[in-house]
């Protein structure tokens with residue numbers, strides 16, 4: 001084992017690396033251990049189908065990354081990270097050939113929503129205008145006085161509602177479907193209290209900051225964090241799975257970028273029985289069925305807007321999506337799942353080889369789903385883009401079991417590392433005012449199972465490291 005260091009981070013996802021950078025910026029000697037052969041967790045990029053065509057293995061589109069207060073505070077551009085925006089951030093096609101559009105240009109969105117244009121602007125305009133303030137409080141530490149109570153209060157009043165309630169006031173399908181598709185990133189029932197929150201956040205992000213991709217692939221985000229870490233003296237060891245505390249060098253602080261249960265397994269009796277019990281109760285949600293495609297000439301969407309959109313939500317009407325999410329959350333597969341499609345090459349042509357383009361897609365399926373959702377996923381896209389299947393040159397499929405084998409944080413294929421129930425959104429990973437602290441002697445959890453939750457923003461890692469630094473200051 002290597003020499004003593006100040007701090008160890010187990011796992012090199014965006015949160016693990018954000019924790020490591022936060023600690024290194026304060027002068028601590030940090031060593032990151034990663035089980036896989038490369039850093040990055042949910043941000044790796046690879047030639048999954050055809051040589052020269054680059055696919056994002058997991059995360060693809062980064063409204064929370066570009067808006068993250070922590071990532072924005074770092075000189076990541078000097079370490080190779082460049083964001084790029086598609087002409088249209090998000091489009092949502094309907095069977096009649098039209099599409100709702102989410103854009104940084106509110107006017108473009110309004111033009112796609114017909115009779116609901118004014119209501120959309122009244123509803124989401126204020127959140128977009130005060131988006132930076134919202135980010136500080138929503139992505140910041142919980143259990144403290146908010147910096148912007150008015151903006152947060154206004155958000156809270158809407159966010160606590162069911163997503164289905166929020167769409168009741170819209171008169172036409174484009175607006176209903178556009179919002180419901182963004183709300184469905186929750187991966188849970190959309191008629192439950194609190195299910196509007198993710199949709200409001202992502203819609204406001206779309207108007208305020210856009211839904212960009214990272215040039216070269218999502219790997220550029222964690223490669224930049226790693227490069228910054230190394231420039232600060234940090235060390236990274238890949239291909240090293242941590243199984244117990246005995247695997248680690250002597251140190252003052254250990255930060256786990258793992259699932260709660262994995263942290264319990266590794267930390268063993270360093271954790272008190274109460275913490276072990278409550279982390280053991282952590283529940284996982286529905287899974288992803290990921291399909292990467294090399295498509296000649298791209299997808300021939302009927303709706304013109306979809307041909308210019310970085311992200312396309314495929315699932316039809318709001319009612320269909322609500323039904324699909326209810327089924328999947330109840331453990332039942334559906335022929336018409338909600339499908340997220342990303343066309344990163346529109347903002348980053350370096351991903352393509354000539355006219356052969358990478359298409360990223362995943363469908364929501366039940367937790368641990370053992371069937372095959374590939375046909376259902378492809379049929380959903382074909383429904384809004386006749387002729388699409390004829391253009392597919394190569395396919396790479398990753399179901400829930402393969403996702404978990406790829407990254408143990410995706411238990412049962414749950415890519416959010418935990419069900420987004422109201423209880424787990426408010427008390428993650430357990431009911432406590434110290435969500436990151438696992439023990440009084442320097443153990444912390446920093447993965448997406450901690451606040452503010454899933455997504456590539458690094459805030460869980462940054463805040464866990466800040467908690468560790470505060471404790472360390474007291475202990476020393």
Ligand SMILES: Cc1cc2nc3c(=O)[nH]c(=O)nc-3n(C[C@H](O)[C@H](O)[C@H](O)COP(=O)(O)OP(=O)(O)OC[C@H]3O[C@@H](n4cnc5c(N)ncnc54)[C@H](O)[C@@H]3O)c2cc1C
Pocket residue numbers: 010011012013014015016017033034035036039040041042043057058059060061062063064065240241242243257258259262288290362406407408409410415416446447448449453454455456457460
């Ligand atoms: C298919 C898919 C699509 C997604 N799309 C998006 C998107 O478009 N935008 C977005 O913002 N987010 C997206 N996400 C979610 C996002 O990737 C995650 O929320 C984010 O990566 C979580 O970061 P993390 O650091 O908590 O954990 P992870 O990124 O999961 O990283 C954890 C790391 O820890 C390592 N590890 C675990 N246990 C050990 C151990 N015992 N020893 C050593 N190493 C260990 C793992 O190998 C892994 O590298 C997507 C995820 C998936 C899978």
